[in-house]
Amino acid sequence: MNINEFFNEHKKAALAFSGGADSAYLLYAAVKCGADIAPYFVKSQFQPEFEREDAHRLAEHLGIELHEISVDVLQFDDVTDNPPDRCYYCKKRIMGAIRRGAGADGYDTIIDGTNASDDDGERPGMKALAEENILSPLRLCGMTKEEIRRRSENAGLFTWNKPAYACLATR
Numbered sequence: 001m002n003i004n005e006f007f008n009e010h011k012k013a014a015l016a017f018s019g020g021a022d023s024a025y026l027l028y029a030a031v032k033c034g035a036d037i038a039p040y041f042v043k044s045q046f047q048p049e050f051e052r053e054d055a056h057r058l059a060e061h062l063g064i065e066l067h068e069i070s071v072d073v074l075q076f077d078d079v080t081d082n083p084p085d086r087c088y089y090c091k092k093r094i095m096g097a098i099r100r101g102a103g104a105d106g107y108d109t110i111i112d113g114t115n116a117s118d119d120d121g122e123r124p125g126m127k128a129l130a131e132e133n134i135l136s137p138l139r140l141c142g143m144t145k146e147e148i149r150r151r152s153e154n155a156g157l158f159t160w161n162k163p164a165y166a167c168l169a170t171r
Helices: 003-009 021-032 049-062 086-104 125-131 145-155
Strands: 012-016 036-043 067-070
Touching (some): 003 021, 012 086, 021 036, 021 145, 036 049
């Protein structure tokens, strides 16, 4: 499957949109394929302001409305107790908030920017993606970070060479 085939099959989706290189390319590809795509940015204590600014900048550049949700992840003991898998608990809360917001807006399919280079072993939050039934088109299509950067540069996206940012809850 390639990215065009994915969006031919899933014409309407909400995107967990961080403003990073992967979700930026995914948003671009969805728009280019004519999908009904709605990006959702979650503002939390673990998300830096520069990511929020980049998310707004790219959405505006592509002519897409950005939905912003605030989640106070530090109100949850399963996050603040700081267990080794705190990423899982945080991601579960964040994806749940996106699912609720997107569902209220009429979106049943939720996608994210996980790619084929992302290692499950380093990301406890991958379990939350599976539990919340979040699809990862870049991973499903076998697209690596290198390929995403190349395609992003060819598309003229300012995010093409953006450094990877690991959430503070991940490491």
